[in-house]
Amino acid sequence: EPEVTQTPSHQVTQMGQEVILRCVPISNHLYFYWYRQILGQKVEFLVSFYNNEISEKSEIFDDQFSVERPDGSNFTLKIRSTKLEDSAMYFCASSEGVSGANVLTFGAGSRLTVL
Amino acid sequence: AQSVTQPDIHITVSEGASLELRCNYSYGATPYLFWYVQSPGQGLQLLLKYFSGDTLVQGIKGFEAEFKRSQSSFNLRKPSVHWSDAAEYFCAVAAFSGGYNKLIFGAGTRLAVHP
Numbered sequence: 001e002p003e004v005t006q007t008p009s010h011q012v013t014q015m016g017q018e019v020i021l022r023c024v025p026i027s028n029h030l031y032f033y034w035y036r037q038i039l040g041q042k043v044e045f046l047v048s049f050y051n052n053e054i055s056e057k058s059e060i061f062d063d064q065f066s067v068e069r070p071d072g073s074n075f076t077l078k079i080r081s082t083k084l085e086d087s088a089m090y091f092c093a094s095s096e097g098v099s100g101a102n103v104l105t106f107g108a109g110s111r112l113t114v115l
Numbered sequence: 116a117q118s119v120t121q122p123d124i125h126i127t128v129s130e131g132a133s134l135e136l137r138c139n140y141s142y143g144a145t146p147y148l149f150w151y152v153q154s155p156g157q158g159l160q161l162l163l164k165y166f167s168g169d170t171l172v173q174g175i176k177g178f179e180a181e182f183k184r185s186q187s188s189f190n191l192r193k194p195s196v197h198w199s200d201a202a203e204y205f206c207a208v209a210a211f212s213g214g215y216n217k218l219i220f221g222a223g224t225r226l227a228v229h230p
Protein backbone atom coordinates (compact mmCIF):
# COMPACT_ATOMS: atom_id res chain seq x y z
CA GLU A 1 0.00 0.00 0.00
CA PRO A 2 1.40 3.44 -0.88
CA GLU A 3 2.67 5.40 2.08
CA VAL A 4 3.98 8.79 3.06
CA THR A 5 7.58 8.65 4.25
CA GLN A 6 9.07 11.14 6.70
CA THR A 7 12.65 11.73 7.78
CA PRO A 8 14.13 12.03 10.31
CA SER A 9 11.97 10.13 12.74
CA HIS A 10 13.49 12.09 15.62
CA GLN A 11 15.65 15.20 15.64
CA VAL A 12 17.14 17.01 18.60
CA THR A 13 18.34 20.55 18.03
CA GLN A 14 19.46 23.59 19.94
CA MET A 15 17.24 26.63 20.19
CA GLY A 16 17.93 29.04 17.34
CA GLN A 17 19.09 26.37 14.91
CA GLU A 18 17.50 25.71 11.56
CA VAL A 19 15.69 22.43 11.03
CA ILE A 20 14.46 20.81 7.84
CA LEU A 21 11.92 18.00 8.02
CA ARG A 22 11.50 15.92 4.91
CA CYS A 23 8.56 14.08 3.46
CA VAL A 24 8.00 11.93 0.41
CA PRO A 25 4.27 12.03 -0.40
CA ILE A 26 2.40 9.36 -2.31
CA SER A 27 3.48 9.64 -5.91
CA ASN A 28 0.15 10.45 -7.58
CA HIS A 29 -1.00 12.85 -4.89
CA LEU A 30 -1.09 16.55 -5.69
CA TYR A 31 -1.87 18.17 -2.35
CA PHE A 32 0.51 18.22 0.56
CA TYR A 33 0.12 19.19 4.19
CA TRP A 34 1.98 19.62 7.41
CA TYR A 35 0.33 19.13 10.77
CA ARG A 36 1.89 19.16 14.20
CA GLN A 37 1.07 17.71 17.59
CA ILE A 38 2.59 19.22 20.69
CA LEU A 39 2.84 16.57 23.38
CA GLY A 40 -0.51 16.06 25.04
CA GLN A 41 -2.32 18.43 22.70
CA LYS A 42 -4.42 18.20 19.55
CA VAL A 43 -3.12 17.54 16.09
CA GLU A 44 -3.11 20.99 14.47
CA PHE A 45 -3.10 22.07 10.84
CA LEU A 46 -0.04 24.07 9.80
CA VAL A 47 -0.09 24.45 6.03
CA SER A 48 -1.39 23.05 2.77
CA PHE A 49 0.51 23.18 -0.51
CA TYR A 50 -0.52 22.71 -4.10
CA ASN A 51 0.98 23.52 -7.47
CA ASN A 52 4.17 24.78 -5.85
CA GLU A 53 2.54 27.31 -3.62
CA ILE A 54 0.91 27.54 -0.23
CA SER A 55 -2.85 27.26 -0.50
CA GLU A 56 -3.62 27.84 3.15
CA LYS A 57 -1.70 28.32 6.37
CA SER A 58 -2.67 28.59 9.99
CA GLU A 59 -1.72 31.36 12.39
CA ILE A 60 0.93 29.01 13.78
CA PHE A 61 2.74 29.05 10.44
CA ASP A 62 4.60 32.32 10.89
CA ASP A 63 7.67 33.67 9.12
CA GLN A 64 9.89 31.15 10.87
CA PHE A 65 8.28 28.37 8.84
CA SER A 66 8.57 27.66 5.15
CA VAL A 67 7.68 24.79 2.85
CA GLU A 68 8.91 23.80 -0.54
CA ARG A 69 8.90 20.99 -3.02
CA PRO A 70 12.50 21.08 -4.20
CA ASP A 71 12.11 18.23 -6.66
CA GLY A 72 9.41 15.93 -7.98
CA SER A 73 9.25 13.78 -4.88
CA ASN A 74 10.21 15.61 -1.70
CA PHE A 75 8.16 18.07 0.34
CA THR A 76 10.01 19.87 3.11
CA LEU A 77 9.17 21.93 6.17
CA LYS A 78 11.87 24.33 7.32
CA ILE A 79 11.93 26.03 10.67
CA ARG A 80 14.41 28.85 10.37
CA SER A 81 15.25 29.54 14.01
CA THR A 82 13.76 26.98 16.33
CA LYS A 83 12.17 27.89 19.63
CA LEU A 84 11.46 25.68 22.62
CA GLU A 85 7.77 25.74 21.79
CA ASP A 86 8.46 24.21 18.37
CA SER A 87 9.08 20.89 20.10
CA ALA A 88 6.37 18.64 18.71
CA MET A 89 5.59 15.74 16.42
CA TYR A 90 5.29 16.98 12.86
CA PHE A 91 3.13 14.99 10.46
CA CYS A 92 3.26 15.24 6.71
CA ALA A 93 0.18 14.21 4.72
CA SER A 94 -0.87 14.07 1.10
CA SER A 95 -4.10 13.66 -0.83
CA GLU A 96 -5.20 13.26 -4.43
CA GLY A 97 -7.64 16.14 -4.27
CA VAL A 98 -9.10 18.69 -1.91
CA SER A 99 -12.76 17.90 -1.69
CA GLY A 100 -13.92 16.65 1.66
CA ALA A 101 -14.11 13.20 0.15
CA ASN A 102 -10.38 13.11 -0.44
CA VAL A 103 -8.68 11.22 2.32
CA LEU A 104 -5.41 12.45 3.75
CA THR A 105 -2.70 9.84 4.13
CA PHE A 106 -0.31 10.67 6.95
CA GLY A 107 3.29 9.76 7.50
CA ALA A 108 4.65 8.32 10.75
CA GLY A 109 5.79 11.73 11.91
CA SER A 110 9.05 13.47 12.78
CA ARG A 111 9.56 14.19 16.45
CA LEU A 112 11.40 17.47 16.97
CA THR A 113 12.95 18.23 20.32
CA VAL A 114 14.32 21.74 20.84
CA LEU A 115 16.69 22.19 23.77
CA ALA B 116 -16.17 27.79 14.05
CA GLN B 117 -15.69 24.14 13.34
CA SER B 118 -14.59 21.98 16.23
CA VAL B 119 -14.39 18.40 17.37
CA THR B 120 -14.80 17.25 20.96
CA GLN B 121 -13.73 13.91 22.30
CA PRO B 122 -14.99 13.91 25.89
CA ASP B 123 -12.96 10.92 27.06
CA ILE B 124 -9.23 11.51 27.36
CA HIS B 125 -8.44 8.01 28.57
CA ILE B 126 -10.46 4.79 28.45
CA THR B 127 -9.52 1.37 29.77
CA VAL B 128 -11.36 -1.79 28.73
CA SER B 129 -10.78 -5.49 29.16
CA GLU B 130 -9.84 -7.57 26.16
CA GLY B 131 -12.98 -8.97 24.59
CA ALA B 132 -15.19 -6.21 25.94
CA SER B 133 -17.12 -3.83 23.71
CA LEU B 134 -15.88 -0.32 23.07
CA GLU B 135 -17.45 3.00 22.26
CA LEU B 136 -15.40 6.17 21.81
CA ARG B 137 -17.37 9.38 21.71
CA CYS B 138 -16.99 12.21 19.23
CA ASN B 139 -19.06 15.37 18.85
CA TYR B 140 -18.54 17.89 16.13
CA SER B 141 -19.57 21.42 15.36
CA TYR B 142 -19.91 22.20 11.67
CA GLY B 143 -22.44 24.24 9.75
CA ALA B 144 -22.90 22.06 6.70
CA THR B 145 -22.96 18.32 6.11
CA PRO B 146 -19.71 17.17 7.62
CA TYR B 147 -17.10 14.83 6.29
CA LEU B 148 -16.00 12.84 9.34
CA PHE B 149 -13.04 10.61 10.01
CA TRP B 150 -11.57 8.41 12.68
CA TYR B 151 -7.80 7.97 12.74
CA VAL B 152 -5.73 5.73 15.01
CA GLN B 153 -2.20 6.36 16.17
CA SER B 154 -0.28 3.41 17.56
CA PRO B 155 2.94 4.10 19.48
CA GLY B 156 5.66 5.18 17.07
CA GLN B 157 3.27 5.08 14.16
CA GLY B 158 1.59 7.70 12.04
CA LEU B 159 -2.09 8.46 11.82
CA GLN B 160 -3.90 5.59 10.15
CA LEU B 161 -7.40 6.06 8.75
CA LEU B 162 -9.92 3.73 10.38
CA LEU B 163 -13.04 4.88 8.59
CA LYS B 164 -14.79 7.86 7.09
CA TYR B 165 -18.29 9.21 6.58
CA PHE B 166 -19.16 11.32 3.57
CA SER B 167 -22.83 10.66 2.89
CA GLY B 168 -25.39 7.87 2.60
CA ASP B 169 -25.62 5.10 5.14
CA THR B 170 -25.04 6.59 8.56
CA LEU B 171 -23.38 3.42 9.85
CA VAL B 172 -19.95 3.05 8.30
CA GLN B 173 -17.61 0.13 8.53
CA GLY B 174 -13.88 0.50 8.79
CA ILE B 175 -10.76 -1.54 9.14
CA LYS B 176 -9.87 -3.76 12.08
CA GLY B 177 -13.53 -4.45 12.88
CA PHE B 178 -14.40 -0.85 13.79
CA GLU B 179 -17.61 0.92 12.87
CA ALA B 180 -19.00 4.38 13.49
CA GLU B 181 -22.45 5.87 13.38
CA PHE B 182 -23.22 9.39 12.21
CA LYS B 183 -26.10 10.97 14.11
CA ARG B 184 -26.90 14.39 12.77
CA SER B 185 -29.44 15.15 15.51
CA GLN B 186 -26.76 14.63 18.16
CA SER B 187 -23.83 15.99 16.11
CA SER B 188 -22.03 12.79 16.96
CA PHE B 189 -19.86 10.26 15.21
CA ASN B 190 -19.07 7.62 17.82
CA LEU B 191 -16.63 4.81 17.13
CA ARG B 192 -17.51 1.29 18.20
CA LYS B 193 -16.04 -2.17 18.26
CA PRO B 194 -17.90 -5.21 19.60
CA SER B 195 -14.85 -7.03 20.96
CA VAL B 196 -11.57 -5.27 21.69
CA HIS B 197 -8.20 -6.93 21.11
CA TRP B 198 -5.01 -6.09 22.99
CA SER B 199 -3.56 -4.73 19.74
CA ASP B 200 -6.26 -2.03 19.69
CA ALA B 201 -4.44 -0.14 22.46
CA ALA B 202 -3.63 3.19 20.81
CA GLU B 203 -4.77 6.77 20.59
CA TYR B 204 -7.88 7.48 18.56
CA PHE B 205 -8.63 10.78 16.86
CA CYS B 206 -11.91 11.99 15.45
CA ALA B 207 -11.69 14.67 12.77
CA VAL B 208 -13.90 16.77 10.55
CA ALA B 209 -12.93 18.17 7.16
CA ALA B 210 -13.39 21.93 7.14
CA PHE B 211 -13.52 23.89 3.92
CA SER B 212 -11.71 27.16 3.67
CA GLY B 213 -11.11 29.03 0.43
CA GLY B 214 -11.80 25.91 -1.59
CA TYR B 215 -9.26 23.79 0.18
CA ASN B 216 -10.04 21.44 2.97
CA LYS B 217 -8.18 20.77 6.16
CA LEU B 218 -8.80 18.39 8.99
CA ILE B 219 -9.79 19.62 12.42
CA PHE B 220 -8.95 17.03 15.03
CA GLY B 221 -10.30 16.28 18.43
CA ALA B 222 -7.93 15.99 21.38
CA GLY B 223 -7.83 12.22 21.10
CA THR B 224 -8.82 9.33 23.33
CA ARG B 225 -6.12 7.02 24.59
CA LEU B 226 -7.32 3.43 24.82
CA ALA B 227 -5.72 0.95 27.19
CA VAL B 228 -6.66 -2.74 26.99
CA HIS B 229 -6.36 -5.04 30.00
CA PRO B 230 -5.65 -8.72 29.29
